[in-house]
Amino acid sequence: MMLRLNALLALLLLLAGALALIIGPNGISPHLIADWLRGSDPAAAIIIADIRLPRVLAAAAVGGALGICGAALQALTRNPLAEPGILGVSAAATLGATATLYFGLAALSPWILPLGAIAAAAIVTALLAAVAVRTQGMASLILTGVGLSSLAGALMALILNFAPNPFSLSDLVNWTLGSVANRSLSDLAISAPLMLLGALLLLSQRANLSLLSIGEAAASTHGLDGNRTRLFVIAGTGIATGASVALAGAVGFVGIVAPHLVRPWTGHDPGRALLPSAWLGALLLVLADVFVRLLPTDNELRLGVVAALAGAPIFMAIVLRRGRTKHV
């Protein structure tokens, strides 16, 4: 059952990826791939290998990372509304990334910006995990996330306020919109392995996260090492979210929508939802990126904007439905 679901989602991702490679401003052009593979057309090589392929891979990697992070945070906090964006992890990572730009540290090494994003994301995830342990209520966790998100937003505003010139201001703002346009394979070479590492850390906790569905106290009497699980999920979420923000800026709601959609097919088991959430998150973001490329706008619509426009209503729908059946 799970194997078939994962295989189906992986296949759909592959098809979406192929579609994304052949769709461009001039419509669908499958011959480009053939030309690129044969090496007969240098222009095709540039379009596919330098422009579209990194973009598709970046969308898939970021979507996958955010999908699995959302699923893991929801399992850890036992809250279907938990997600890196809602809980302020993405905002903190964006702050970490822009801070390295603002202070000129990012120019020292290509690793500085991702590390800044990851460190900030890990700090906020650790704070959230501490809150989740102390207060069992759903509301306090979400409110803490809102508070942390606001704080990160305020610090971002501070940085923007003191931006030395309009160019660096627009550079900084771009980070907050979220996009996978103009990414190179060398950008991916830094971020993708970190996202993979984060995802593997999270996947290693799959069985533990399933067990956590009965509450931490009961889970610990059945053999859960709660501290170890928390540490792995914090580290995994921090690394994967930080790396995804370092690559694409802030892209929200994928982490809520993907786990929400796969849950009925995974028996509502939070551990079993991890991998399918990654596949579906990747699929959603690749398709969303195809969508923004097809829109005939003067300025390209940013991926993060589309994700938020589509994701926020779904988030509201989940809240309202839970409100009817349970006391959130």
Add this chain to the structure above:
Amino acid sequence: MSDPLILDRLTVRATGATLLDAVSATVAPGQLTAVVGPNGAGKSTLLRAIANILPSTGGVRIGDADLKALKPIERARRLAYLPQAHELAWDISVADMVALGRFAFGAVPGRLSAADEAAIAQAMADTGCADLADRAVTSLSGGEQALACLARVLAADTPVLLADEPAAALDPANQYRVMECLAALARNGRTVVVVLHDLSLVAQFADSVLWLGDGRLIAQGPASRAEFERHVPALFARAPGFATDGSNALYFRRDCDS
């Protein structure tokens, strides 16, 4: 027969108050031991301290094994604990939730060994929730949830079993079923410790009683009429209208039957 559960000056303190005050006792296997006392006496605290959910000082051993020094997974293979409140966050099926009881034995959701399957089926049959297997745990009534959670704990098939008010949410028929099931486990050599408020259940099913008051162990002894007459009036005398003259039929049902 498994090893006895040994408590050595088990103490729990929280924000200045002593919730459990140096409780020392040896709980024998092969018996159903009831923990009895008024609200706030420390009954749940005692079970939670034994299960290592609450930080405590003092020792908890099963035979020679120091429970506090064991890794969580090692501890879970020796001792299972049914909490009073059940926190069920997701719409997982009853069968999947009961299967979580096999975690300490390497069971992974969706991939269970034959031994896991057998333990799960037995536990669900014993608690009468086999018919609920495919229902979402969140759709169950309070009593059904209590039965399903007990099935999860029974599926762990541990030598020591702690249960905090396992019968509180249940109808009389299910109360009887659950207590009979726990008593049968005790007869098979397990160490079974159960917090109970219903003194008629204590009289009917318990072999021995830990009498708790104000966080201290007042006495430990057999569930006999003489012990009831000695401890019940003293522990519960504060309740208005409580019969202290030994005429309260509730806790004398065993004697009434004979």
